[in-house]
Amino acid sequence: MAKTGALFFWLGGVLAPSIPDLIAHTLFKSPIEKVNIHARLRTRQLTTDLCLGHITAEAFCHTLIQEHANGLTIAELETAVKNAVQLRGDVLDVIAQLPSDLERWTICDYPKAWYEAAIGDRGLAEVFFSDHILFTVESRLSHLVPNIFDHLSSATGHPLDTCLLIDALTPRAVDAVKHGLDATIFVDARRLKRDFVLRRMLPFPLGFVHPGPAQQG
Amino acid sequence: MTPMIHTKQLDLDTSGNFSVVNITEQVRAFVQSTGVTHGQVLVFYRHTTGALLIGEHEAGIIADLQAFFERVVPVDHPYFHHLRAVDFNGHAHVRSALLTVTVNIPVMNGNLMLGTYQEILVIDDQTDPAPRYVIVQMVGE
Numbered sequence: 001m002a003k004t005g006a007l008f009f010w011l012g013g014v015l016a017p018s019i020p021d022l023i024a025h026t027l028f029k030s031p032i033e034k035v036n037i038h039a040r041l042r043t044r045q046l047t048t049d050l051c052l053g054h055i056t057a058e059a060f061c062h063t064l065i066q067e068h069a070n071g072l073t074i075a076e077l078e079t080a081v082k083n084a085v086q087l088r089g090d091v092l093d094v095i096a097q098l099p100s101d102l103e104r105w106t107i108c109d110y111p112k113a114w115y116e117a118a119i120g121d122r123g124l125a126e127v128f129f130s131d132h133i134l135f136t137v138e139s140r141l142s143h144l145v146p147n148i149f150d151h152l153s154s155a156t157g158h159p160l161d162t163c164l165l166i167d168a169l170t171p172r173a174v175d176a177v178k179h180g181l182d183a184t185i186f187v188d189a190r191r192l193k194r195d196f197v198l199r200r201m202l203p204f205p206l207g208f209v210h211p212g213p214a215q216q217g
Numbered sequence: 218m219t220p221m222i223h224t225k226q227l228d229l230d231t232s233g234n235f236s237v238v239n240i241t242e243q244v245r246a247f248v249q250s251t252g253v254t255h256g257q258v259l260v261f262y263r264h265t266t267g268a269l270l271i272g273e274h275e276a277g278i279i280a281d282l283q284a285f286f287e288r289v290v291p292v293d294h295p296y297f298h299h300l301r302a303v304d305f306n307g308h309a310h311v312r313s314a315l316l317t318v319t320v321n322i323p324v325m326n327g328n329l330m331l332g333t334y335q336e337i338l339v340i341d342d343q344t345d346p347a348p349r350y351v352i353v354q355m356v357g358e
Contacts, residue, residue: 033230037348040230170237173276174283183276187239 004182004199005162006103008134008152011110012051013168014186015092016085016119019047019110026080027070039068048144051109053137060111078114085110085118090189095127097193097202105156106133107148145172149179164199166192218358223251227351233266233343235283239274240351241336244322245329247353254327256357260320263350266309266343268316273334282340286312309342316340324357 012018017025020043024032032040043064050060061074061081072080095104106128108115112135124130134155141147153160165183167173173183184195196202225247231238240260248258262269272278286308296307320337323330331337341349 033228037346041232041346044232170239170274170276170279171232171234174237174279177276177280185239185274185276187274188242 001182002159002161004102004164004201006105006156006158007098007164007166008105008107009095009166010168010186011106011108011115011119014088014166015106015124016087016110018168019050019081020044022081022084023047023064025084027064027068027072027077042067047109050111051136052139052141052144057111057113082114082118085114087119087122087124088189091186091192092124092127094189094193094196098196099201102201103156103158104128104132105152107136107152108133109136111137145175146179149176149181152181220256220356220358221251221253223247223253223355225353227353229339229341229349229351231339231341231349232346233341235279235286236341237274237279238339238341239336240339241274241329241331244337244353248324248329248355249327251355252327253324253355253357256324256355257321258324258329259352259354259356260322260337261352261354262318262339263352264318264341264343265313266306267339267341267349268313268318269320269351270316270338270340271320271322271331271335272338274336274338290315304344306342306344309344312340312342324355 009015020040021032023043024030024035028035028039035043046055046060046063049055050057057078058074061077065072065074065077098104104127106124110118134152136144136148139148139151141151149160152163160180163181165173165176165181166186167176167183168186170185173185176183184192186192193202197204197208227240227243229238229240244258244260260269290308290311292308294308298307298310299305322337339351
């Protein structure tokens with residue numbers, strides 16, 4: 001197993017809410033799991049098109065509003081989405097503790113205008129280099145998975161097997177592992193910190209018993 | 218003392234095809250909402266094309282499980298279930314039968330007595346995404 005050279009954090013789902021979660025909150029006024037399955041799958045499909053740059057943010061909002069007969073205007077929905085974005089401070093605190101020689105990249109799956117309006121450099125600047133951000137919308141990929149994995153490697157110069165992906169989307173994290181990257185499924189800040197400790201990227205807390213090869217699991 | 222029984226249905230955000238959903242926090246929140254401090258929580262998956270698993274929500278483990286099931290119960294196989302031509306998810310039914318759709322977890326002092334790396338995972342192996350539900354039922358005092 002190669003030594004990890006770079007960590008790639010998805011913005012949506014890890015550092016901030018995912019776009020489907022934001023849409024569920026602003027348009028459907030409901031947690032994503034409570035949204036009708038057809039609307040949920042459609043939102044996910046449109047989100048993929050949006051983050052690949054196949055549709056604009058305006059077209060994304062327009063389609064959702066039209067299909068769900070919601071009284072919001074495009075501008076109102078975009079504003080509501082941007083206002084709902086909150087960076088996860090507890091996650092940033094964990095990332096800030098990582099050794100400085102580990103490169104950290106943000107995979108930004110938000111449209112650039114949403115990212116700049118909702119986040120900009122606020123909060124992320126302390127734990128990420130400002131130029132270590134990859135906008136999926138600029139990736140020119142036809143498909144997100146698996147193409148994004150090779151893109152991460154080629155865009156940053158890190159071999160695939162030295163890349164660690166931190167992703168809240170389980171199927172994508174599993175696909176990453178199958179493609180030759182390492183991946184951590186993001187659940188919450190506590191679990192993320194434990195994962196970094198197990199990978200020996202962070203020191204063992206007092207009283208933490210690391211499982212040896214015979215005791216793991 | 219008569220034991221108290223609380224029941225709730227959880228909706229899952231899943232798209233099938235061996236999707237794994239971690240419901241640990243939802244179950245924990247349910248248990249705490251009941252106010253029951255000692256007893257057992259039953260978790261029941263209401264479908265025939267998936268299963269429940271107590272395991273670690275880790276990408277490599279899930280990839281290994283997928284690879285294992287693909288060797289033992291491959292997706293592409295002439296299952297007799299397909300003769301009916303209603304759906305073509307024979308692999309999902311067989312895999313489900315090899316696993317389990319219920320787990321019981323002890324609750325003490327209002328806490329799920331899960332081990333450090335144990336999480337409550339749902340495997341949804343349905344081929345076409347469909348609404349998926351889990352029933353959680355707390356029994357105790």
